[in-house]
Amino acid sequence: MTPLERAWYQGAPWLALLQPLEVLYRGVVRRRRAAYRQGRREVWQPPVPLVVVGNLSVGGTGKSPLVAWLAAWLVAQGWRPGIVSRGYGGKAPAYPLLVEPTTPVAHSGDEPLMLAQQSGVSVAVDPRRPRAAQALIESRGCDVLLADDGLQHYALGRTLEIAVVDGERGFGNRHCLPRGPLREPLERLAAVDALIGNGGLGPLSKRDAPGVPRFAMQVRPRAWRHLLSGETRPIEQPPFATDTPVEALAGIGHPQRFFATLAALGVTHRAHRFADHHDFSAADLPEGDRPIVMTAKDGVKCRGFADERCWVLDVIAAPDAGFERWWAACVDQWQRPS
Structure with missing residues (x-):
């Protein structure tokens, strides 16, 4: 943990000095999201269901294990899922890159290669996620897509959003960058379809995303x-x-x-x-x-x-049984693969 991260999660009072930068950051985030919602920036909606598994906080929350679980569940139900990723940390000779278990990690990034090896489903990476999604549909015949991260990548249309919360660290001091660890304000949670707490739901208060289904998960x-x-x-x-x-x-x-x-x-x-x-x-x-x-x-x-x-x-x-029932009900609303 860097000194700044430690300050976020320990509530260091000197972070208040960063409030002007936080206000500026929140304004940029708000305007960017509004541009996509109002049609001033292009959103590509895939012709198959797409589920984003993301979070608000900087750092790991357990998204990738949940993506692997969702992929395995879909395969067991007869779907042909594919996983979309930005490919952070990798630099491919060309994009989109269809990741194989033997793909050099320097090309794919660590998490996409890990998911390709663990899940056995098709994985594609591209800094422009819509191109990765198109490649999975056209080249691999995927009939449902899972986006590992990408809650803030609004150029890619989505059917469902699942936000993963670290059940131990929560949201730190609940402020946005750089004053806190949040990539978007906590109000953003009200727009997701489900919250899942990795390790429990302790960090969530009743005021966080009222009405949004919330579940627990263990890794x-x-x-x-x-x-x-x-x-x-x-x-x-x-x-x-x-x-x-x-x-x-x-x-x-x-x-x-x-x-x-x-x-x-x-x-x-x-x-x-x-x-x-x-x-x-x-x-x-x-x-x-x-x-x-x-x-x-x-x-x-x-x-x-x-x-x-x-x-x-x-x-x-290992999501709780309530999440699996909620997830099954969502999938039942989609058109079944032929």
């Missing part, structure tokens, strides 16, 4: 996976001694969540924190012979130089 550890061989072990059977410290690497939006999960599993570890989307290199792997454990998102960037010590802790989203 649970699923298996230990050897980064080079792909061998998996049950979560109850760690491939290393849990009473001897392992080296734990995390370059995600909220690394403390990963370290807390290891602690809950009884794994003694030494934490190595990196910035979100950190560009890992071999020099980042700790020296010595201790096992190294990392997130799946970091694993896709480390595989090219990993050694036998490297393991990934795979996780899976």
Whole structure:
């Protein structure tokens, strides 16, 4: 966590000095959204349902595990879902890029490659998300699209919006950038179709998005996976001694969540924190012979130089039953694939 992020979530009083910049930022955000809603900027509405899974806060909230869960659910119901992403951190030779499990992470970015490998569904990245959506429909025959992030990308029309909230950190001091962590004012939540709290709904007050359905979700550890061989072990059977410290690497939006999960599993570890989307290199792997454990998102960037010590802790989203019923009711309103 950077000093500024720490200030956002600890309520540092000096942030009040940034109020003029926050007012300016909020004005820009408000005018930009109004331009799309009033037709002064073009919105491309895909011919198939499109669901945006996003958030208001800077940093990770658990969007990608939920996207993977939604994709698996749709596949089980006979749909052909595709995942749209901006491809943050990647630079492809050409766009749109249809991501394969073997695509270089430098081209796709970490989260799209992780989702392609985990979900097995088609993934496309493009800074211009409508082009990625069109590629999935035309090249892969996708009949429903999931946008990983993109709540603020109004050029892409959507059928549903699901906002994910970090159930531990919430909205920090509830101010917009740069005074706080919000990319849009909290009033924006009133326009989404559902709120889902990753780890619970504690940060949401009754005044936040009244009338919008809200649900809880847990992101649970699923298996230990050897980064080079792909061998998996049950979560109850760690491939290393849990009473001897392992080296734990995390370059995600909220690394403390990963370290807390290891602690809950009884794994003694030494934490190595990196910035979100950190560009890992071999020099980042700790020296010595201790096992190294990392997130799946970091694993896709480390595989090219990993050694036998490297393991990934795979996780899976577990929304509550109420969310699944709500989601099924929404999908039932769409035209079924032929």
